[in-house]
Amino acid sequence: MKFKNSPKESDELIYEAVSLFKKNKFKMALSIFDKLLKINPKSLIALSHKAATLYELSRFDEAMKYCDQVLEEDPLYLHALFYKGLVLGKMGEHQKAISFFDKVLQTDRKHVLALYNEGIQFGKIGKYEDAVKFFEKTLEAEPENSSAMYETGRALAKLGKTKESLLWFDRAIKVDAKESMSYYNEGVDLTKANNHQEAIVYYDKALDLDKNNVKALVAKGYTLDVAGFSYKQVVSLYDRALKIDPKCTEAILKKGVVFERVGLYHRAVSSYENLLKIEPENVEALYGKAVSLNSQKKYQEAEFFCKRAIAIEPKNLRALGSMVWILEHQKRYEEAMTYCDKAIEINPNFFYTLSYKGKLLYDLGRFSEALVYYDKALKLSPDDRRALHYRNKITNKFGKLKKKPFPIKF
Numbered sequence: 001m002k003f004k005n006s007p008k009e010s011d012e013l014i015y016e017a018v019s020l021f022k023k024n025k026f027k028m029a030l031s032i033f034d035k036l037l038k039i040n041p042k043s044l045i046a047l048s049h050k051a052a053t054l055y056e057l058s059r060f061d062e063a064m065k066y067c068d069q070v071l072e073e074d075p076l077y078l079h080a081l082f083y084k085g086l087v088l089g090k091m092g093e094h095q096k097a098i099s100f101f102d103k104v105l106q107t108d109r110k111h112v113l114a115l116y117n118e119g120i121q122f123g124k125i126g127k128y129e130d131a132v133k134f135f136e137k138t139l140e141a142e143p144e145n146s147s148a149m150y151e152t153g154r155a156l157a158k159l160g161k162t163k164e165s166l167l168w169f170d171r172a173i174k175v176d177a178k179e180s181m182s183y184y185n186e187g188v189d190l191t192k193a194n195n196h197q198e199a200i201v202y203y204d205k206a207l208d209l210d211k212n213n214v215k216a217l218v219a220k221g222y223t224l225d226v227a228g229f230s231y232k233q234v235v236s237l238y239d240r241a242l243k244i245d246p247k248c249t250e251a252i253l254k255k256g257v258v259f260e261r262v263g264l265y266h267r268a269v270s271s272y273e274n275l276l277k278i279e280p281e282n283v284e285a286l287y288g289k290a291v292s293l294n295s296q297k298k299y300q301e302a303e304f305f306c307k308r309a310i311a312i313e314p315k316n317l318r319a320l321g322s323m324v325w326i327l328e329h330q331k332r333y334e335e336a337m338t339y340c341d342k343a344i345e346i347n348p349n350f351f352y353t354l355s356y357k358g359k360l361l362y363d364l365g366r367f368s369e370a371l372v373y374y375d376k377a378l379k380l381s382p383d384d385r386r387a388l389h390y391r392n393k394i395t396n397k398f399g400k401l402k403k404k405p406f407p408i409k410f
Contacts, residue, residue, distance in 0.1 A: 010039055018049060026056045044070050048079045055083055055090075063087050078104055082114055089117065094124045110141040116148055119155075128155040146176035157186050162198055166205060173209070183209065184216045191219065196227035217241040218251050225254075231262045247278055253285060260292050268292040283309045287319040294326045302326045315346050317353070324356050333363050351381040359390060367394045 017032035030053045036046040051066035064087050070080035085100035101118040104111050119134030132155045138148040153168035169182040187202035203220035206213050221237035235258055241251040256271030272289035275282055286309035294302035303326055309319040320343040327336035337360050343353040358373035374391040377384050 010036060010043075013039075014045055014049075017046075021049065021053055021056075024056075026053050029053050030057070042073070044073060044077060044080075048077060048083070051080060051087075052083050055087055058090075060087050060090050064091075076103075076107060078107055078111070082111070082117075085114070085117060085121075089121050089124070094121045097121045112138055112142045112145065115141060116145070116151070119148070119151060123151070123155055123158070126158075128158045131155040132159075144175050146172045146178075149175065150182050153182060154186055154189070157190065157198070157202075162201060166201075169205070181206070181215075184213065184219065187216070187219055187223070191223045191226070194226075196223050199223045200227075212244050214241045214245050214248055214251070217244075218248065218254065221251070222254055225258060231258050234258055249275055249278060249282070252278075253282070253288070256285070256288050256292075260288060260295075263295075265292040265295045269296075281312050283313045283316055283319060286312070287316070287322040290326060291322050294322075294329060297329075299326065299330050317343050317347060317350055320346075321352060321356065324353070324360070328356075328360065328363070331363075333360050336360055349380055351377045351384055351387075354380070355384050355387040358387060362390050362394065367398060370394060 013032055013036050017029045017036065020026075020029035020032065030050065033046050033050040033053060036043060037050065040046065047066050048070045051063045051070065054060075054063035054066065063083065067080045067084040067087065070077050071084070074080075081100050081104050085097045085104070088094075088097035088100060098118055098121045101114045101121070104114040105118070108114070115134050115138040119131045119138065122128070122131035122134060132152055135148045135152040135155065138145055139152075142148070149168050149172035153165045153172065156162075156165035156168060165186070166183075169186070172182055183202045183206035187199045187206065190196070190199035190202060200220060200223055203216045203223065206216040207220070210216075217237050218241050221234050221241070224237065225231075225234040235255055238251040238255040238258075241248050242255075245251075252271055252275040256268045256275065259265070259268035259271060269289055269292045272285040272292065275285040276289070279285070286305050290302045290304075290306035290309065293299075293305065303323075306319060306323045306326055309316065310323060313319060320339050323339045324336045324343070327333075327339065337357070340353055340357045340360060343350065344357065347353070354373050355377035358370045358377060361367070361370035361373060371391060371394055374387040374394075377387040378391070381387075
């Protein structure tokens, strides 16, 4: 092989590119790896590191191509095997990713990153006990690995082992204070999984660690809300967050939503207005304010703010749905129908708009058409109370439209 540059110069370029990669300067590193590959197109080091750099830039298809080039030349090239595992994981091919980390571990059974990432992949497919085993192996190879401690805690939480999970989070934080968000992050995961009581335990731990953790205060407030706690308890947490950060938009918005839900519309409007002073184009605040104004029968103002929201985000289903509701209250059914149709065009399977179209058709006396939309809504959401109620009203009133009525579930 004839080099345009001397081997010494090529070594210097590799060193420079790898140094940039380690400093997270991926675009600069990539340009040097490209230069190296012009000098020597078959350099496995350059090809493998280019794959790694493309992975870090989220260019996964390209990264895969370069991993494969390396592995065609050397099927046991550890760096390429490892990064191919990472790429496959990002592409959702978790089982295949595991097989590549296994190949790395066949050569180097204490390869810390392969052990750790195999644990991550097992977690992705819900095999949390296997995940824990690999995180434990990671810690055998590297006892102070705080990421492995944190992920062990997460996996144990998924297995319902709350006490053990919290102990691992404690260990992670002692090793690396950056892991202090562990409790908050796990609380968020548990909230998403509707494990609200457990989530509260984790938010409380986060707040024990830092009573001014605004994210934990807001998240705990939201969790208490969906778990059915009193609105006063929920609002008190949002207020605590706002004392620490008066411009915490999430707390202001969620506070408005709570007031709206419990019928305190004046206070809801006030919250949304406070948010709009900070973010004048916040769509959720605009249509939230519109809904609360509509509930106070301030229809013109409600319509104005809802139209502003739709002008900013024409495909926002909640804004479109709010406009349908506002116009229906004014008995402007045909206009409401145009907004309903827009929402259905964007998402034909959103039961709320299908059900509402049924209601509009009912209001217009188009009962046969209304039944069609109620049936569609009930296929997607069998407990939709509006669809159940009005479908029964139609079928009970008009024998010729007979279809066996659904039981009303209130």
